[in-house]
Amino acid sequence: MPAIANPSLLILHHHHHLHLHLRPRRFATGLLPQTLLSLLSSSIRAPTLRPHSTSSSAQTQPLSTDNARTGRSGSISSPPVQPDIAQKIDINPPKGTRDFPPEDMRLRNWLFNNFKEVSQLYGFEEVDFPVLESEALFIRKAGEEIREQLYCFEDRGNRRVALRPELTPSLARLVIQKGKSLPLPLKWFAVGQCWRYERMTRGRRREHYQWNMDIIGVPDVTAEAELISSIVTFFKRIGITASDVGFKVSSRKVLQEVLRGYSVPDHLFGRVCVIIDKMEKIPIDDIKKELRSAELSEEVIEELLQVLSVKSLEKLEEKLGTVGEALVDLKQLFSLAEKYGYADWIQFDASVVRGLAYYTGIVFEGFDREGKLRAICGGGRYDHLLSTFGGDDIPACGFGFGDAVIVELLKEKGLLPELSPQVENIVCSLDQDLRGAAAAVARILRQRGQSVDLVLENKPLKWVFKRAARINAQRLILVGSAEWQKGMVGVKILTSGEQYEVKVDELE
Numbered sequence: 001m002p003a004i005a006n007p008s009l010l011i012l013h014h015h016h017h018l019h020l021h022l023r024p025r026r027f028a029t030g031l032l033p034q035t036l037l038s039l040l041s042s043s044i045r046a047p048t049l050r051p052h053s054t055s056s057s058a059q060t061q062p063l064s065t066d067n068a069r070t071g072r073s074g075s076i077s078s079p080p081v082q083p084d085i086a087q088k089i090d091i092n093p094p095k096g097t098r099d100f101p102p103e104d105m106r107l108r109n110w111l112f113n114n115f116k117e118v119s120q121l122y123g124f125e126e127v128d129f130p131v132l133e134s135e136a137l138f139i140r141k142a143g144e145e146i147r148e149q150l151y152c153f154e155d156r157g158n159r160r161v162a163l164r165p166e167l168t169p170s171l172a173r174l175v176i177q178k179g180k181s182l183p184l185p186l187k188w189f190a191v192g193q194c195w196r197y198e199r200m201t202r203g204r205r206r207e208h209y210q211w212n213m214d215i216i217g218v219p220d221v222t223a224e225a226e227l228i229s230s231i232v233t234f235f236k237r238i239g240i241t242a243s244d245v246g247f248k249v250s251s252r253k254v255l256q257e258v259l260r261g262y263s264v265p266d267h268l269f270g271r272v273c274v275i276i277d278k279m280e281k282i283p284i285d286d287i288k289k290e291l292r293s294a295e296l297s298e299e300v301i302e303e304l305l306q307v308l309s310v311k312s313l314e315k316l317e318e319k320l321g322t323v324g325e326a327l328v329d330l331k332q333l334f335s336l337a338e339k340y341g342y343a344d345w346i347q348f349d350a351s352v353v354r355g356l357a358y359y360t361g362i363v364f365e366g367f368d369r370e371g372k373l374r375a376i377c378g379g380g381r382y383d384h385l386l387s388t389f390g391g392d393d394i395p396a397c398g399f400g401f402g403d404a405v406i407v408e409l410l411k412e413k414g415l416l417p418e419l420s421p422q423v424e425n426i427v428c429s430l431d432q433d434l435r436g437a438a439a440a441v442a443r444i445l446r447q448r449g450q451s452v453d454l455v456l457e458n459k460p461l462k463w464v465f466k467r468a469a470r471i472n473a474q475r476l477i478l479v480g481s482a483e484w485q486k487g488m489v490g491v492k493i494l495t496s497g498e499q500y501e502v503k504v505d506e507l508e
C-alpha cells in the first residue's frame, strides 16, 4: 500500500472498510479533495490471475456423462401443458452438443487462434461453407460410417439436406463451382462445425469443430509433407512434443497394388479400404466376412492382412518390390520429413487406411503415444473426389483436426492454458449523478482503443474491487464529484497498487 502523507487521509484510510459497505454516492459529497485517493487505498489487493477453471467447463468434461446426470428424457415427457402455463424446458443442450459459456469460449478461441495463426504461417487462405448442404454431397456408396451418422432431413421445400459431417465435400463443390478461375495450387484452411450422429466416447461427440488445411493442385507428396509440418508446428506451439504424439503414415496405394496384383476390380477399392479401417473396432472374423462379401477371395484377404501388419518401409519393400508408386511416395515423404526436421514425429504403419472412401494415396493420422485417445487428426490425398461430383479431377490432399481430442490430450498432459477474462479498465462513478460522467470517461478510453467495463449501477466500492479482480482489470477509474469538477478522475493501477489523480484528457 502506498505511504499516506496527509494525516486526514490516514483517518479515512483507517475507516475505509466502514465506507466500503456503504453505497458510493453516500460519501461522494462533503469529503476532502483527497477522497478518491483514499478510497482507492482500499486494502483489497490488486487482482491475481486466476487459473482457467476446469471444473465448471462443459468443454473439459466428458460429454458422455452430461445427460446421464440430468435425467433429461424425464423432463421432456411431462404431460401436455396449457398454453398459458410456462413449460419447463430441458436446460441442457441436445445430447452430444455443447454450450460455450465464457470460460469454454476462451479455450475455444485460444485453440482456433492457434489453428488460424499456423495456417497463415504456412500461407493458407481461410474459407468457409454452409453448415447445411445438399444430402447428396455426402452420399458415397462405399459403406462409410460417416454416412450412417448423417444428420439429414427434408426441408420445407422438400429438398433433402444434411448438416455437414465434414468439410471436404463442400470444399470440392466450391472448387468445381469456381472452375478455371482458381489459381492453382490452392492452399485453403477452414475451421467449421461438423455434425455426426456418433456413439459418444471420450473426444467424440455429435457436434465438433474441425480445422482443415487442404492443398489443391499439387500431385507430389511435397504437399503432404507440408501439411504434416503444419500440424507439427501447431503441436509445438501448444506445448505438445514428439514424445506425446506421433503420426502413423501409410499410402492406400499399398492396398491398391495388392488388389491390382490379384486383378480385383478398381471399383471395389474404396469399399475395401472402408472395411479395413474398421480393423481396430470390430473382430477380425467380421472384417474377413465383410471382405468376402465384397467378393475378395481368401487368398487376397490373407495377403491384404499380411501387408497391413507391416510396420517398416524396408519390410514393405520386401513385399512390394522397389518399383511401385506407394513405396516411392512414402520414401519421398520420409526423406522430406528429415529435411523439415520432424522425422521423429512420423512412422510408417501399413494398417492406417482412414475411414473415408475418397482417399487415394498417402493417408495419415495423429495419435497419442500413451494410446488413451482416439485419433487426434487425420487426412490424406484424394485425387479423384472432384470427378465423383461431375467435375474434372484435380490432385488434392488435406487433413481434418478436431477440437475435442486435443483438449482431452492437453488435459492429460496438464497443458491446458490458464485463460482469464481480460479487460483493461473498470470505470465506476461514486454518485448516481455522475453516471453520465463515467460514461463519458468510458467513451474516451474506448475511442483510444482501451477496453472498459463500465459499472452500470450504484455498487459498493468493495463490490467494484471484487469485480475488477474477477475480470482481471488492470486499472480502476473512479469518477467522484469533487475531482470531476476539476476535470479529473482517480486512477488505481490494480496490478501495482499505484494510484493517482489525473486530468481526463491526459488519461491514456
Ligand code: HAM
Pocket (backbone or CB within 6 Å): 165, 166, 167, 168, 196, 198, 203, 204, 205, 206, 207, 208, 210, 212, 213, 214, 354, 355, 356, 375, 376, 377, 378, 379, 380, 397, 398, 399, 400, 401, 402, 403, 404, 405
Ligand atoms: P476424419 O478422419 O473423419 O476426416 O475426421 C478428422 C478429424 O476430425 C478426426 O481425426 C477428429 O479429430 C475429428 N472428428 C471427427 N469426428 C469427430 C467427432 N464425432 N467428434 C469429435 N471430433 C471428431 C475428415 O473429416 C476429412 N474430411 C479430413 C480431410 C480434410 N481430409 C482431407 N481434407
